[in-house]
Amino acid sequence: MATEILMPALSPTMEEGTLAKWLVKEGDTVASGDILAEIETDKATMEFEAVDEGTIGKIVIPEGTEGVKVNDVIAVLLEDGESMDDAVIDDSQAQQPVAADKEQSSETAPAAAKSHPTPAPSDRTPDWPEGTEVKKTTVREALRDAMAEEMRRDENVFLMGEEVAEYQGAYKISQGLLDEFGARRVIDTPITEHGFAGIGVGAAFGGLRPIVEFMTFNFAMQAMDQIINSAAKTLYMSGGQMGAPMVFRGPNGAAARVGAQHSQDYAAWFMQIPGLKVVMPYSAADAKGLMKTAIRDPNPVIFLENEILYGRSFDVPVMDDFTIPFGKAKIERDGDDVTIVSFGIGMTYALEAADKLAEEGIKAEVINLRTLRPMDTATILESVRKTNRCVTVEEGWPQGSVGGYISSVIMQEAFDYLDAPVITCTGKDVPMPYAANLEKHALITTDEVVEACKQVTYK
Amino acid sequence: MPPKKKDAQPNVSAEELKGYYRDMLMIRRFEEKAGQLYGMGLIGGFCHLYIGQEAVVVGLEAAAKEGDKRVTSYRDHGHMLACGMDPKGVMAELTGREGGYSKGKGGSMHMFSKEKHFYGGHGIVAAQVPLGAGLAFADKYKGNDNVTFTYFGDGAANQGQVYETYNMAELWDLPVIFVIENNQYAMGTSTQRSTKSPSYWERGAAYGIPGEEVDGMDVLAVKEAGEKAVAHCRAGKGPYILEIKTYRYRGHSMSDPAKYRTREEVQKMRDERDPIEQIRDLLLTGNHATEDDLKAIDKEIKAIVNESAEFAKESPEPALEELWTDIYATEVPQEA
Numbered sequence: 001m002a003t004e005i006l007m008p009a010l011s012p013t014m015e016e017g018t019l020a021k022w023l024v025k026e027g028d029t030v031a032s033g034d035i036l037a038e039i040e041t042d043k044a045t046m047e048f049e050a051v052d053e054g055t056i057g058k059i060v061i062p063e064g065t066e067g068v069k070v071n072d073v074i075a076v077l078l079e080d081g082e083s084m085d086d087a088v089i090d091d092s093q094a095q096q097p098v099a100a101d102k103e104q105s106s107e108t109a110p111a112a113a114k115s116h117p118t119p120a121p122s123d124r125t126p127d128w129p130e131g132t133e134v135k136k137t138t139v140r141e142a143l144r145d146a147m148a149e150e151m152r153r154d155e156n157v158f159l160m161g162e163e164v165a166e167y168q169g170a171y172k173i174s175q176g177l178l179d180e181f182g183a184r185r186v187i188d189t190p191i192t193e194h195g196f197a198g199i200g201v202g203a204a205f206g207g208l209r210p211i212v213e214f215m216t217f218n219f220a221m222q223a224m225d226q227i228i229n230s231a232a233k234t235l236y237m238s239g240g241q242m243g244a245p246m247v248f249r250g251p252n253g254a255a256a257r258v259g260a261q262h263s264q265d266y267a268a269w270f271m272q273i274p275g276l277k278v279v280m281p282y283s284a285a286d287a288k289g290l291m292k293t294a295i296r297d298p299n300p301v302i303f304l305e306n307e308i309l310y311g312r313s314f315d316v317p318v319m320d321d322f323t324i325p326f327g328k329a330k331i332e333r334d335g336d337d338v339t340i341v342s343f344g345i346g347m348t349y350a351l352e353a354a355d356k357l358a359e360e361g362i363k364a365e366v367i368n369l370r371t372l373r374p375m376d377t378a379t380i381l382e383s384v385r386k387t388n389r390c391v392t393v394e395e396g397w398p399q400g401s402v403g404g405y406i407s408s409v410i411m412q413e414a415f416d417y418l419d420a421p422v423i424t425c426t427g428k429d430v431p432m433p434y435a436a437n438l439e440k441h442a443l444i445t446t447d448e449v450v451e452a453c454k455q456v457t458y459k
Numbered sequence: 460m461p462p463k464k465k466d467a468q469p470n471v472s473a474e475e476l477k478g479y480y481r482d483m484l485m486i487r488r489f490e491e492k493a494g495q496l497y498g499m500g501l502i503g504g505f506c507h508l509y510i511g512q513e514a515v516v517v518g519l520e521a522a523a524k525e526g527d528k529r530v531t532s533y534r535d536h537g538h539m540l541a542c543g544m545d546p547k548g549v550m551a552e553l554t555g556r557e558g559g560y561s562k563g564k565g566g567s568m569h570m571f572s573k574e575k576h577f578y579g580g581h582g583i584v585a586a587q588v589p590l591g592a593g594l595a596f597a598d599k600y601k602g603n604d605n606v607t608f609t610y611f612g613d614g615a616a617n618q619g620q621v622y623e624t625y626n627m628a629e630l631w632d633l634p635v636i637f638v639i640e641n642n643q644y645a646m647g648t649s650t651q652r653s654t655k656s657p658s659y660w661e662r663g664a665a666y667g668i669p670g671e672e673v674d675g676m677d678v679l680a681v682k683e684a685g686e687k688a689v690a691h692c693r694a695g696k697g698p699y700i701l702e703i704k705t706y707r708y709r710g711h712s713m714s715d716p717a718k719y720r721t722r723e724e725v726q727k728m729r730d731e732r733d734p735i736e737q738i739r740d741l742l743l744t745g746n747h748a749t750e751d752d753l754k755a756i757d758k759e760i761k762a763i764v765n766e767s768a769e770f771a772k773e774s775p776e777p778a779l780e781e782l783w784t785d786i787y788a789t790e791v792p793q794e795a
Contacts, residue, residue, distance in 0.1 A: 008498025011714035012505070032491060033708070033729070035722075044716030051495045070500055158600070184600070190630070195589050195623025202593015205578050206528070208600060229583050230590060238571035239561035240785040242578070274786050298788040 002082060003052055005075040007061070007068045010039060010046050017041045018066045019074060028056045036075070037063070052077060057084045116409050119378035123328050127285060127317070134315035142284035142316055143173050143249075143305065146291035147211060149321075151181055154209060157295055160187040160196060161213030161250075170215045171251060171310055197223030197248070201230045201300075204244040209295060214250035217266050217304065231300040232275030247294045249303035252280070253345060253395050254432055254443060256308070263432035263439075265396035267344070270302040271372040271405070277326055278373040280304040280344035284314035286370050289324030297326070306345045327374035331383070335363035338453045339383040341406055342393035343369040346444070349425075350393045353449035362457055372402060377409050384410055388419040389456040393449055398426040420456035425449050471679060473747035479521065479678045480738045480748075481756050483513035486537045487735060488764045489546055490709075493536065493553055496768060497713050502553045505582075506567045509537035511708035514734035515640050516541035518681025519608055519701075522689050526603065530578040530591045531610035533568035534707075538610065542575045546763055550771035558774030562781055585611055585618035588637070592628045592698075595635035606634045606692040614645025616659045625666040625698070632697035636688045637663070639702040640675070646711045647719040660702035670700025676732040706732070 007017065018040040024030055030050045037048045057078035061068055068074065078084065128134075137145075151157045158181075163170045165178040165188040178186040189196040193214065200212040214220045220227065227248060235243030254263035270278045277299055281287040287305070294301040316322070332347070333354050342350040347368050354364040365383050369375060384390050390410055392403030403424030410422055428442045490508040497506045509516075512534075520541045523529075531538045539549050544560065552559025552570050560570045568582040578594060581587040591609025598605040615621065616639050628635050639659045643650055650657045660670035669691070673684040681703060688699040706728045710717050717725075742748040 006499060008495075009500045009713075010498070012503060014714075041714075043714065044718070046710075046714075046716050047722075048498075049494075051491045070498075156600075190623070190626055192623035192626065194620045195627055198586065198589025198620060199593040199596055199624065199627060202530075202578075202590035202595075203597045203600070204593070205590065206594040206597025208597045225583055225586060226589065230581070230586055234571070234579070235788055236785045237561055237565040237569035238579070238785075239559075239564055240788070241561070241571050241573045243788050245788070277787075298790055 001079060002057060003054070003077045004073045005036070005077055007070050007072045007074050008039070008048055009070045010041050010048075011043060014041050014070060016067050016069045019061050019063055019068050020045060022059060022063045024056050026056050026059055030054065030056065030077070050077075054079050055082075057082070114412055116377065116405075116412070119376075119381060119413070122376065122378040122382050124331070127289065127324055127330065128319060128322060133318040135318050136313045137284045137288075137316040138311055138313050139281070139284045139287045139305070140171070140173055140310040142288035143291055144175055144177065146288045147174070147295070148177060148180065150292055150295040151177070151185060154295075156207065157209040157211065158185040158187065159211045159213060160189055160200060162189055162191055162215045164188060164213050169213075171307060173305075173310070174213070193219045193222040194226065198226040198230065200246060201226050201244050204231070204246040204300075205234070205242055210246045211295065212246065212248050214248065216262060216307075217250050217252040218262050218264060220248065220250070220266070227276075227300070227302070228273055232273050235299070236275060243298065244300045245298040247291075247301045247303050249291075249294075250305060251307040251310070252304035253306050254427075254439075257434060257436065257439060259434045260431035265394065265427065267304060267372055267394065268396050268400055268402050268405075270304075271402060275300065276373060277301045277371065278304070279326070279371050281370060282309070282344055282347040282368050284312070285316045285322075286324065286330075286368070288316055289322050290326070290370060292321075292323045293326060296323075304344060309345055324370070326371045327376050329370060329376035329379040330368045331365060331379065332368050333364060333366040335365035336387055337363045338389040338391060338457050339365045339367060339380065339387045340391050340393060340449065340453065341367045341369060341380055341403075343372060343402070344395075346393040346395060349444055349446045349449050352446040353393075353453060356446065356450050357453055360459070362453060362459060364453060377406075377413070380406060381410065381414050384414050385417045388417050390418075390422045391425060391449060391452045391456060392422065393425045393444060395427045395444055398424065398429050401426050420458070423452040423456055425452050473742070473745075475521070476738060476742055476747055477752070477756070479517050480735065480742060480753070481760065482517045482520075482541060483678065483735045483738065484756065485546070485760050485763065486513045486517070486540050488760050489540060489550070489767065490536060492764045492768050493550065494709070494713070496550075496554065496771070501772065502567065503555065504566060505533065506553065506713045507534040507711065508709040508713075509534055509707070511728070511734075512640060512642060512675065512705045513537060514678035514681050515638070515675050515703050515705050518678040519638065519685040521678075521682040522685030523606075523608065526576065526605040528576040528578060528591075528594045528598070528605060528607040529610070530587045530594060530607065531580065532584065532587060532612060532615065533580070533582045534612070535568065535570060535580045539570060539572070539577055539580075542572075542577050544572050544575050544577060546767035547770040550767040551774045554771040554774070555776065556771060556774035557777045558770060563777040564781065564785065585615035585620050587611060588615065588618070588621045589624045591637075592624045592633050592635050595628070595633040595698075596631065599631070599633055604634070604693045606636060606689055608636050608638055610638045610640055612645065613639065613641040613643065613650050613659060614648070614653070616641075616662075617645075617654060622662075622666070625663060625668055628698040629666045629668050632695060634692040634695070635698045636685075636692060637668075637670075637698060637700045639700065640705055641702055642705045642707040644707070644711070644719065647715070649719065658702070660700045663700040668698050668700055670702065673701055673703045675703035675705030676734045676737065678734055678738060
């Protein structure tokens with residue numbers, strides 16, 4: 001049976017080309033791999049090889065022809081013993097079966113017109129049952145306790161990172177873990193973030209539950225490709241066959257006087273990536289309950305801690321297995337006049353501002369988001385529909401900020417409820433300076449939050 | 460590349476030889492068909508063919524056992540066929556259809572099979588190297604004797620993360636075989652133009668990792684070296700490097716104008732060193748198979764490849780709902 005040779009597409013974007021030169025003539029026998037013709041695309045002249053063996057029965061498009069459309073018949077290949085006269089042309093290859101299901105074109109895709117998922121109703125149940133005994137615990141201890149509990153619970157959980165074992169953690173988060181779990185499960189790495197993050201992702205593909213500590217998230221930039229391209233996208237790219245159930249954790253944001261390269265809030269960066277979950281706890285209870293959930297989650301979780309919060313104490317419930325679900329914000333203060341939304345260390349400014357505002361008779365509702373992806377937009381919207389005003393607070397930069405996203409959600413879901421524009425309080429749009437006075441001004445301040453709240457309440 | 464002289468022919472049966480012939484021919488015919496479907500517009504985007512390099516994966520798979528893992532770059536079709544993945548599922552992924560290994564959501568460069576322990580299919584040069592070491596880390600942690608074949612090219616061999624990984628793999632004695640498929644060109648840049656240290660396997664010495672150079676056009680030489688590397692890893696001695704000298708006949712991807720090397724260079728390699736022709740000669744001259752036997756294999760493969768192409772054309776495009784699935788897992792995936 002004869003085969004039609006079609007004008008090939010020789011690049012991802014080629015639609016037509018010039019048949020520059022035939023390197024065979026009618027009657028020639030060809031084998032797979034032989035060069036048949038030279039074809040010019042918009043980018044280059046390329047050689048076109050035979051796929052099947054046979055005899056060139058007919059050259060349909062002469063050389064020098066311009067504008068030959070992809071998939072036009074350019075020649076006919078005959079099988080042994082066949083002639084053009086008795087050729088039965090197998091045109092099964094010439095079909096254009098692209099888009100097997102034409103009705104399902106991309107125009108009818110059920111893509112959400114909105115830029116964010118529709119929020120589910122908010123969940124206001126308390127984090128722990130009333131009457132539960134609580135214990136003052138630092139964020140540092142809470143994180144360590146959460147990891148230890150999960151390592152006792154699941155043999156496949158292990159911790160790796162710089163100075164996590166013998167040094168007991170650069171910020172003492174892993175204190176005591178080496179003693180309890182041994183060097184097999186608490187692993188000091190060389191200072192090679194790109195490499196050990198990738199090894200962690202591979203170990204997760206292989207069935208383990210790694211916790212990868214970055215000494216600070218500034219150093220995770222070296223590992224960004226493994227976090228985004230390998231950890232976050234593999235579940236999708238594999239059609240659901242395999243993913244990376246693991247936690248990347250460490251301190252994030254400004255500490256104190258460590259300059260531009262060690263003082264950056266990455267919340268907005270990671271929050272953008274589908275496939276990642278992003279947690280940024282404020283209190284010790286948040287840290288403990290969310291860390292345990294993060295370790296159990298079957299997806300890659302970015303867990304953004306804060307060095308300044310490590311030493312602060314909060315009530316943590318004394319319970320066998322205390323967890324906090326992702327996507328559940330906490331209302332830290334009730335109020336009717338203005339909604340302040342924050343997360344992580346931003347909560348410090350938000351709560352201080354609420355106290356100051358209360359002195360002036362302005363009642364602020366303060367929402368602690370706790371997880372940025374998934375984000376509990378339902379709780380934000382419910383509050384804004386009540387207060388009609390919103391101020392967001394974060395240490396990160398203004399352009400492409402978490403507050404910017406929250407503001408867009410409010411615009412799309414609760415525009416008619418707004419009595420003032422949403423104000424996004426952020427860090428200043430500058431690299432972090434070293435000088436003490438400049439650093440103080442580069443960060444968000446409580447006074448700026450107070451001022452913003454007064455502005456939206458017209459007070 | 461000068462052919463490496465072997466002292467003696469390894470002891471292999473006629474059946475094994477025929478198996479290697481069949482497996483290599485399957486990859487070649489599959490890739491030729493993929494090239495054809497690309498030309499017809501049925502395969503889009505990037506498509507990197509493995510033609511010429513078949514002996515590498517077929518030789519190493521001959522040294523593997525059940526449970527061993529493999530991970531590679533974006534030039535991955537050969538690896539998938541060699542580890543036993545279904546040609547229909549691979550071809551349908553190339554055409555972006557529901558019947559593909561990733562339901563059409565991965566494409567040529569991003570395919571996986573948990574069942575066959577194939578961990579991709581990675582589109583970022585050298586990213587698979589630490590991933591491979593991580594897979595080996597998991598096996599060592601669990602205490603089994605599996606090894607991971609981590610494939611990468613001469614281009615990737617200059618990436619920093621490779622050396623971070625060498626350091627940790629040797630430090631922790633990970634059972635990983637680093638397979639450098641040196642096809643002499645990183646896209647269009649020859650090894651001579653990208654390094655003054657072109658003996659890539661020797662770089663392992665800086666980290667204490669042993670290795671060797673292997674003639675990648677000779678499937679038996681690859682198998683022999685693979686067995687040695689596997690034995691080293693399974694014995695708990697840590698990683699091993701195989702630099703396999705090979706050659707790709709086709710362009711880097713489908714849109715490669717091939718201006719960086721001569722047609723004569725490619726033709727000479729095809730005429731004198733072709734891995735499939737070498738085994739074919741061995742089978743015929745050693746009277747291990749007749750022309751008719753080999754024709755029967757050719758015919759069988761042609762049928763399988765055509766069937767895969769038909770499947771890849773007829774399988775429907777993924778349902779539009781698939782756009783929104785597999786972004787987050789709801790359960791922890793269990794190891795196959």
